Amino acid sequence: MNTEIEKNVRVELGDRAYDILIGPGLIARAGREIAARLKGKRMAVITDEHVAPFYLAPLTESLAAEGIQTFPLVLPAGEKTKSFEHFMTVCDHVLAAKIERNDAVIALGGGVIGDLTGFAAGVVRRGTRFIQIPTSLLAQVDSSVGGKTGINSRHGKNLIGVFHQPDLVLADSDVLDTLSKREFRAGYAEVAKYGLIDKPDFFEWLEGNWQSVFAGGEARINAIAVSCQAKADVVAKDERENGLRALLNLGHTFGHALEAATQYDSARLVHGEGVSIGMVLAHQFSARMNLASPDLARRVEAHLKAVGLPVSMDQIPGELPPAEQLLEAITQDKKVKGGKLTFILTRGLGESFVADDVPASEVLSFLKEKLGS
Amino acid sequence: MNTEIEKNVRVELGDRAYDILIGPGLIARAGREIAARLKGKRMAVITDEHVAPFYLAPLTESLAAEGIQTFPLVLPAGEKTKSFEHFMTVCDHVLAAKIERNDAVIALGGGVIGDLTGFAAGVVRRGTRFIQIPTSLLAQVDSSVGGKTGINSRHGKNLIGVFHQPDLVLADSDVLDTLSKREFRAGYAEVAKYGLIDKPDFFEWLEGNWQSVFAGGEARINAIAVSCQAKADVVAKDERENGLRALLNLGHTFGHALEAATQYDSARLVHGEGVSIGMVLAHQFSARMNLASPDLARRVEAHLKAVGLPVSMDQIPGELPPAEQLLEAITQDKKVKGGKLTFILTRGLGESFVADDVPASEVLSFLKEKLGS
Ligand SMILES: NC(=O)c1ccc[n+]([C@@H]2O[C@H](COP(=O)([O-])OP(=O)(O)OC[C@H]3O[C@@H](n4cnc5c(N)ncnc54)[C@H](O)[C@@H]3O)[C@@H](O)[C@H]2O)c1
Numbered sequence: 001m002n003t004e005i006e007k008n009v010r011v012e013l014g015d016r017a018y019d020i021l022i023g024p025g026l027i028a029r030a031g032r033e034i035a036a037r038l039k040g041k042r043m044a045v046i047t048d049e050h051v052a053p054f055y056l057a058p059l060t061e062s063l064a065a066e067g068i069q070t071f072p073l074v075l076p077a078g079e080k081t082k083s084f085e086h087f088m089t090v091c092d093h094v095l096a097a098k099i100e101r102n103d104a105v106i107a108l109g110g111g112v113i114g115d116l117t118g119f120a121a122g123v124v125r126r127g128t129r130f131i132q133i134p135t136s137l138l139a140q141v142d143s144s145v146g147g148k149t150g151i152n153s154r155h156g157k158n159l160i161g162v163f164h165q166p167d168l169v170l171a172d173s174d175v176l177d178t179l180s181k182r183e184f185r186a187g188y189a190e191v192a193k194y195g196l197i198d199k200p201d202f203f204e205w206l207e208g209n210w211q212s213v214f215a216g217g218e219a220r221i222n223a224i225a226v227s228c229q230a231k232a233d234v235v236a237k238d239e240r241e242n243g244l245r246a247l248l249n250l251g252h253t254f255g256h257a258l259e260a261a262t263q264y265d266s267a268r269l270v271h272g273e274g275v276s277i278g279m280v281l282a283h284q285f286s287a288r289m290n291l292a293s294p295d296l297a298r299r300v301e302a303h304l305k306a307v308g309l310p311v312s313m314d315q316i317p318g319e320l321p322p323a324e325q326l327l328e329a330i331t332q333d334k335k336v337k338g339g340k341l342t343f344i345l346t347r348g349l350g351e352s353f354v355a356d357d358v359p360a361s362e363v364l365s366f367l368k369e370k371l372g373s
Numbered sequence: 374m375n376t377e378i379e380k381n382v383r384v385e386l387g388d389r390a391y392d393i394l395i396g397p398g399l400i401a402r403a404g405r406e407i408a409a410r411l412k413g414k415r416m417a418v419i420t421d422e423h424v425a426p427f428y429l430a431p432l433t434e435s436l437a438a439e440g441i442q443t444f445p446l447v448l449p450a451g452e453k454t455k456s457f458e459h460f461m462t463v464c465d466h467v468l469a470a471k472i473e474r475n476d477a478v479i480a481l482g483g484g485v486i487g488d489l490t491g492f493a494a495g496v497v498r499r500g501t502r503f504i505q506i507p508t509s510l511l512a513q514v515d516s517s518v519g520g521k522t523g524i525n526s527r528h529g530k531n532l533i534g535v536f537h538q539p540d541l542v543l544a545d546s547d548v549l550d551t552l553s554k555r556e557f558r559a560g561y562a563e564v565a566k567y568g569l570i571d572k573p574d575f576f577e578w579l580e581g582n583w584q585s586v587f588a589g590g591e592a593r594i595n596a597i598a599v600s601c602q603a604k605a606d607v608v609a610k611d612e613r614e615n616g617l618r619a620l621l622n623l624g625h626t627f628g629h630a631l632e633a634a635t636q637y638d639s640a641r642l643v644h645g646e647g648v649s650i651g652m653v654l655a656h657q658f659s660a661r662m663n664l665a666s667p668d669l670a671r672r673v674e675a676h677l678k679a680v681g682l683p684v685s686m687d688q689i690p691g692e693l694p695p696a697e698q699l700l701e702a703i704t705q706d707k708k709v710k711g712g713k714l715t716f717i718l719t720r721g722l723g724e725s726f727v728a729d730d731v732p733a734s735e736v737l738s739f740l741k742e743k744l745g746s
């Protein structure tokens with residue numbers, strides 16, 4: 001059962017505190033872990049067509065062994081599933097399954113399934129119990145922790161949703177073996193991010209051990225656990241994203257602009273790849289503003305490159321829009337006060353901070369330089 | 374300006390506390406009251422086709438005078454508007470209007486518009502500021518207070534929603550002059566309810582002054598204010614409806630069963646009418662269980678009858694289903710534990726309590742008797 005290498009991260013949110021279990025074989029053991037915490041005997045399981053063939057049957061069998069009846073719903077895979085239509089389908093499914101007070105809704109999948117299912121769980125009967133079983137690295141280290149849920153609208157990503165904390169998160173480290181290499185790397189960008197925010201030792205450890213993290217086993221579990229703990233610490237202090245939680249956006253301001261510039265076309269760029277390029281840009285821009293050394297930017301770039309992540313805008317296939325348009329995407333994303341932007345910048349390795357007085361003009365010249373325009 | 378007769382009820386919810394202003398001319402003064410509390414200059418106004426012709430222009434003019442731009446959306450009137458489709462339309466409208474942190478979404482209408490708009494405000498950007506301008510008596514004394522929002526699903530009423538407290542409630546007592554007599558009476562059933570829950574003096578005052586309440590002026594404002602205060606007190610103690618708030622359901626268990634039995638056909642029965650019959654039944658059933666005197670049931674019946682509300686099931690036009698089916702609707706609505714039901718019953722005038730051990734068999738014989746079957 002390998003429980004000796006299993007990790008438990010507790011998200012401290014008072015009477016809504018919950019456990020994140022991280023380790024191998026957790027899907028096979030899901031029934032026991034859930035039955036130990038919830039009394040309900042009916043669970044809706046929402047998943048997607050890529051994940052279902054591998055993990056739906058093992059999960060429902062594990063729940064059945066505890067006398068828990070499951071009501072599965074398999075949705076198409078991909079970001080487009082975070083839509084109003086699918087949201088309605090999930091709400092309807094949960095109601096049809098007669099999920100009540102002690103029962104729960106389970107998200108089995110990546111961040112798309114987690115965000116969509118969490119939103120539905122947050123509004124059906126004004127809040128239903130919710131269990132996350134994240135199956136992508138990104139979902140395990142980021143989206144399944146913290147209670148942010150939501151869907152996209154034609155006006156932008158993640159614009160409609162609620163904060164709804166799960167009752168339990170089961171991050172089975174084995175399931176990442178079926179995840180594509182590209183998706184694994186994209187999730188890894190978020191792992192590296194936690195080091196760059198405020199954990200220099202962790203970043204250094206990743207530089208030396210990333211191959212073991214990719215290979216699986218204890219190093220992988222450690223990387224997931226450190227990441228979850230980092231996010232859990234921030235969430236416990238700033239549940240509703242009023243201040244501190246902003247640091248989690250390191251690399252994301254540039255990254256989101258690039259995602260928008262590529263029309264969220266995952267063939268060209270997935271979220272974690274945008275974050276990878278964005279983190280390198282944030283470090284380079286910090287150097288340009290004389291906040292940190294250019295050597296640090298080179299070090300960050302070297303590591304992300306080594307794992308196979310893109311680190312500069314010219315690695316994105318296809319044309320990018322001009323710098324002016326990227327800046328516009330950035331100012332759309334962020335509040336602008338008198339020509340000043342808010343960015344997460346850094347003063348050194350693992351010394352990120354919120355800078356709320358970044359001149360838009362500086363960002364523009366920087367982007368022009370980087371685009372070679 | 375009549376501010377001398379205006380009332381202010383404060384809903385004490387810590388850092389989410391808010392005011393309910395009750396009085397004449399509040400729509401004309403809405404701009405000033407809102408500008409005094411919120412800095413935003415953009416407001417989406419959601420209303421319905423019955424309310425818009427009377428009050429939309431006065432409201433937008435009042436806001437314009439304070440430099441606030443409005444983005445109105447006029448929806449069809451009626452319970453069917455509390456649907457997924459209209460919810461989507463409202464979310465989209467609020468996003469298109471670019472309502473941001475200090476701006477707000479305003480619900481101008483009855484409980485239907487309030488519940489729908491509040492739900493959208495609760496989820497757009499994971500929570501947008503929200504102002505209630507309730508225009509029906511029911512909305513002024515009940516649905517606009519307490520933050521319960523939501524829509525209906527094919528599985529039942531109000532099954533999907535969130536708790537989202539408003540920043541301000543403006544209950545303009547003048548607007549009730551254009552409300553139909555029938556809708557006014559239906560709202561009055563909820564006013565009487567607060568007396569029957571735990572305010573015997575208020576119920577007595579209503580018995581003597583209900584005609585002035587219907588006529589308008591100070592008595593009406595007083596009745597609304599006492600009702601809002603009663604609900605605000607309960608909400609402050611039990612925001613998320615875990616216990617105490619159950620008392621607000623006096624008359625509603627029977628009432629909901631009758632609404633379901635008449636397929637929510639408002640030509641046959643509107644909510645407040647169901648509550649009126651339900652309150653009489655709850656008092657009669659309390660007498661049958663030897664908890665309260667039959668005289669009290671007769672007194673409650675006499676008052677509701679005097680104002681023109683239906684007080685017995687045979688006043689509902691059309692066929693009603695047999696007692697067994699009504700009981701089934703009741704057990705659907707409530708938790709059943711070992712044949713025991715939870716009801717709000719009473720021990721005397723204004724001495725309601727939660728009874729969680731009511732034998733289903735007793736309810737069934739009572740209903741049979743009442744239906745004469
Ligand atoms: N809520 C939050 O706090 C938060 C934080 C970050 C990202 N997000 C959201 O997360 C989403 C991205 O998450 P994601 O990267 O997991 O995307 P995803 O859910 O689309 O998963 C990526 C792909 O991997 C597949 N997949 C997942 N697990 C697998 C497995 N074990 N084996 C084989 N295939 C598997 C999926 O079917 C999908 O095709 C975005 O919508 C983003 O907005 C949310």
Ligand SMILES: NC(=O)c1ccc[n+]([C@@H]2O[C@H](COP(=O)([O-])OP(=O)(O)OC[C@H]3O[C@@H](n4cnc5c(N)ncnc54)[C@H](O)[C@@H]3O)[C@@H](O)[C@H]2O)c1
Pocket residue numbers: 421422423424427450451452455482483484485486488508509510511512515516517518519520521522530531548549550551552553556644
């Ligand atoms: N959120 C809560 O806590 C709560 C509590 C009780 C009821 N409710 C909900 O409230 C809804 C019922 O509210 P309602 O009775 O106000 O229904 P409603 O909103 O449908 O209004 C009743 C009718 O009166 C019209 N109207 C409203 N104000 C008017 C005015 N000033 N002049 C002329 N016409 C006017 C409306 O257009 C509608 O035709 C239900 O959906 C119920 O579920 C919610």
Ligand SMILES: [Zn+2]
Pocket residue numbers: 142190252271275
């Ligand atoms: Zn991210």
Ligand SMILES: [Zn+2]
Pocket residue numbers: 515563625644648
């Ligand atoms: Zn009611």
